[in-house]
Amino acid sequence: MEDDTSNDETLEEDYRHRRRRLIIAYCMKKKRKHRYWISQHIQSWKTSSEFNTLFNELDDENFKMYYRVSRQQFDELLTMIAKDIAKIDTNFRKAISPEERLAICLRFLATGDSYKTIGYNYRVGDRSVSRIVENVCQAVWNHLQPIYMCLPTEREWKEIAENFMLKWQFPNCIGAVDGKHISIKCPPHSGSQYFNYKHFHSVVLLAVVDANKKFIIIDIGSMGRFSDGGIFSDSAFGRRLQNNELNLPSDQPLLQGGTAIPYVFIGDQAFPLQKHFMRPYPQSACRNSREKRNFNYRLSRARNVVENAFGILSMRFRIFRRPLECKVESVDLITKAACVLHNYLSTNQTIIAFDEASAEDGSVLRSVGQLHDNVRATREAFHVRESFCNHFNNNNIN
Incomplete structure (x- = not known):
């Protein structure tokens, strides 16, 4: 009885083994035919791409x-x-x-x-x-972008300032700064972190632009809910400017024989007033002061180059005219590539960007939630703005 039982088990095992081999062979044969059909289909499809x-x-x-x-x-x-x-x-x-x-x-x-x-x-x-x-x-x-961690030299900063003076009659200006909200699809599990005051989800491109509408410095990736001033203060660019680590030239007089004035960036009212950063006078201070309104006009006219650069970027690359449906990391890559292509198509000139790799302290670009209310300017910053205001009103500049 034991021998008969063992023989039955052996036959049954052989049967299962043969059956399994037949199934595998059938599947392999069927799979090969499927691959062959797909390859033929793709080959004919690709010819019409x-x-x-x-x-x-x-x-x-x-x-x-x-x-x-x-x-x-x-x-x-x-x-x-x-x-x-x-x-x-x-x-x-x-x-x-x-x-x-x-x-x-x-x-x-x-x-x-x-x-x-x-x-x-x-x-x-x-x-x-x-x-x-x-x-x-x-x-x-x-x-x-081969000079990824390098900054313009003092001579290059002076050339940028000369172009601003020639084209926009704003001396000692080395760049216009502003932020652009890049519309994105709401990232998963992000809540309202990327929801901005314009009522759509976005990441912010903070850029410094020269007189020729080319990007000098870009900072991409901050959440849309933060203000331009907060992003500027938290960015590697803002910290280096505050710590005098941008290789800026030494102070130069606006006119020959005058008082030496620092080289400055310019921006709108969202940015803080600093020694090397000029913003307009508040509207309340301009109501009874033609001189201050004239300064605001000069600054606004020179600052328009950054708005123009964003407009050219959006018209050239229409991807920025609709929400991007991809990961936030991909949005950063796409924006960086579009900005550097914008410069390449203009003059083949590379740009400088601050990010995690370029920041010496290893800090990231994205804002981490600090609020920059009640940021007060120094007396030196007020004095610099007054010097520019007097220069625009006491000299015949078109």
Whole structure:
């Protein structure tokens, strides 16, 4: 009886083993057919993508309108970043070429369409588009921003000041500062942290712009609920300015033979008045003072360059004209790449940005919740503003 039982168990085990092998073989055979069908389908689908049909057919003018760069600039960018964005082919599919990856990223920046829409046009998955955009933006930033931790020299700051004097008649000015709210989809579990006073969710791009509407310093990533003044004070740029760590030139007189005045940044009423930062007089002080209204006009006219720079950035890269539906970290990468591309398309000049890597104390860019109410300016800051006010009202400056 025991031998019969053991034989039955052996036969049953062999049967289960053969049955399992047949099932595995059937699944493998079916899987291979599925992969073959998918590869054939993708091959025929890819031939009708935007990259294959438009990239070589567009003339130079329409190519620049479509990708926001000329063919020569496209080739230059591709030469710089090709090694960083290239992928290796596998046994099952061919990798997307660096040319198409750069084209996908530039088209995404130019239109602001969703990942799915870009994926439909270029015949790739939306997750692939997401990874491509992040990869290309990081590569663009790394290659167009080689002096990542360096600051302008004293001579470069003076050249910026000379341009402000020539174009906007504001002497000793080395940059206009303002913040731009970049609309985003509400991040998960963030509550109202990114909800701003304009009633939408955003992160803030704090930027310093020169007289030619090019970005000198950018600070991206702060939550939309914070004010521009609070973000400025908490940022690495604001702390370095307060600690005199920006390599600013020594004080120079506004006119030959006059009193030496510091070089200053300019901003609106949201920013604090400091020795190296000028803001307008409050409206209550301007009601009966033509001199102070004249100073506010001069400052506002020079400060418009930062508003113009934001407008050019939004018109060139339409992604900033609609909410970004991606991670906050991706928003930071996209914004940095767009800003450096803005400078590249203008003069190929790189920009300086402060972030976690560039801050010597290891602090982060995002505000951490400090409120900067009751921030009082020093007597020296008031004296500097009065000096500028007297200069504008006592000298014939158009």
